[in-house]
Amino acid sequence: DAMVIQNPRYQVTQFGKPVTLSCSQTLNHNVMYWYQQKSSQAPKLLFHYYDKDFNNEADTPDNFQSRRPNTSFCFLDIRSPGLGDAAMYLCATADSVTHEQYFGPGTRLTVT
Amino acid sequence: AQRVTQPEKLLSVFKGAPVELKCNYSYSGSPELFWYVQYSRQRLQLLLRHISRESIKGFTADLNKGETSFHLKKPFAQEEDSAMYYCALKAGGTSYGKLTFGQGTILTVHP
Numbered sequence: 001d002a003m004v005i006q007n008p009r010y011q012v013t014q015f016g017k018p019v020t021l022s023c024s025q026t027l028n029h030n031v032m033y034w035y036q037q038k039s040s041q042a043p044k045l046l047f048h049y050y051d052k053d054f055n056n057e058a059d060t061p062d063n064f065q066s067r068r069p070n071t072s073f074c075f076l077d078i079r080s081p082g083l084g085d086a087a088m089y090l091c092a093t094a095d096s097v098t099h100e101q102y103f104g105p106g107t108r109l110t111v112t
Numbered sequence: 113a114q115r116v117t118q119p120e121k122l123l124s125v126f127k128g129a130p131v132e133l134k135c136n137y138s139y140s141g142s143p144e145l146f147w148y149v150q151y152s153r154q155r156l157q158l159l160l161r162h163i164s165r166e167s168i169k170g171f172t173a174d175l176n177k178g179e180t181s182f183h184l185k186k187p188f189a190q191e192e193d194s195a196m197y198y199c200a201l202k203a204g205g206t207s208y209g210k211l212t213f214g215q216g217t218i219l220t221v222h223p
Contacts, residue, residue, distance in 0.1 A: 004155075033210075042116075042198065042213035043156070090156065099144075099202060101211060103156040 003027070004104035006091050012110045013081050021076040021107045023091030032074040033101065034066060035090040043090055049074060050096070078109075086111045114139040116201050118214035125189050126222050133184040133217045135173075135199030144202040145175055145182040146211070151195045159184075159197070169193070189221045 005024045013019040023032065031050050035043035047056045049068045063085070065077040078085055091104040115138040125131045137143060147159040160168045162175040162182060173184045182199060199214040 040121075040215075042215050044213075045210060048210065092156075100158055100161070105155045 004091055004093055004102050006089075006104035006107050008107060009105060010108050010110070012112060013078075014112055015083065016080050019078050019081055019109065021078075021089050021091075021109070023074045023076070023104055024072050025093045025102075026072070027093055027095070027102060028071060029093035029102070030071075030096045031094040031099075032068060033090075033092040033094070034064075034074070034076050035092065037088040037090055037106070039087075046076070081109070081111045083111050085109065114143070114201050114203055114212045116199050116212055116214035118197075118199055118217050120217050121215065122218050122220070124220045124222060127191055128188050131186050131189040131193070131219065131221075133197050133199075133219065135182045135184065135214060137180050137182065137199075137201050139180075139201060139203060141203060145173070146200045146202065147171070147173055147182075147184050148198040148200055148213075149195050150198070156198070189219075191221045191223055194219055194221045 003026060007022045033048040034046045036046055037043040045057050046060045046064055047066050063079050067075045076089060086109055088106045088108050090106045092101040094101045117136045119134050145162045148156050149159040150156045160173060171184055171186045173182050175182050196216050196218050198216045200211040202211055
């Protein structure tokens with residue numbers, strides 16, 4: 001089945017230790033998104049790619065970076081995780097015509 | 113800037129009762145509105161979008177531009193409707209489909 005896959009599903013990292021979350025898709029969609037969702041809050045867009053064109057949200061901290069080496073893969077790098085970065089991170093894709101977003105299952109990040 | 117408000121964090125109804133999940137938005141242009149649903153232990157998925165004007169799983173939602181609302185309704189709730197529901201807005205004119213989500217409403221349908 002075509003889908004959005006996120007690895008790992010659960011990630012534990014130490015305060016200040018860099019961590020990378022992965023997302024892959026088999027939908028061949030142009031657009032990929034990363035959202036942060038803290039407990040009992042709405043998903044908040046961090047950034048998105050339209051093909052290789054990177055778009056950062058104005059309030060996304062510099063601590064968060066992203067890479068998209070090809071259409072299928074997108075990575076979220078957190079350079080120096082703080083306790084406040086503990087959250088669920090959602091990856092989503094969309095095609096440029098319908099804009100319907102397809103979400104991955106998320107990666108729950110714990111910072112110790 | 114756009115904003116989506118879901119005033120009810122929790123909503124409980126009994127099976128067979130009507131249900132309405134409220135959503136209000138703030139946006140100066142012409143928005144597209146969506147409802148997303150997340151069932152227990154499943155991923156977030158699209159339930160319906162206002163431009164389709166369709167009914168999915170018995171749910172409907174009408175965009176009321178005068179009241180800036182996009183309430184989700186179902187005449188007879190079922191237990192399997194229990195889930196988290198998010199209202200989301202896409203600003204018109206953008207080609208990337210960026211969504212602004214409301215805070216979500218947890219719907220519980222009791223037997």
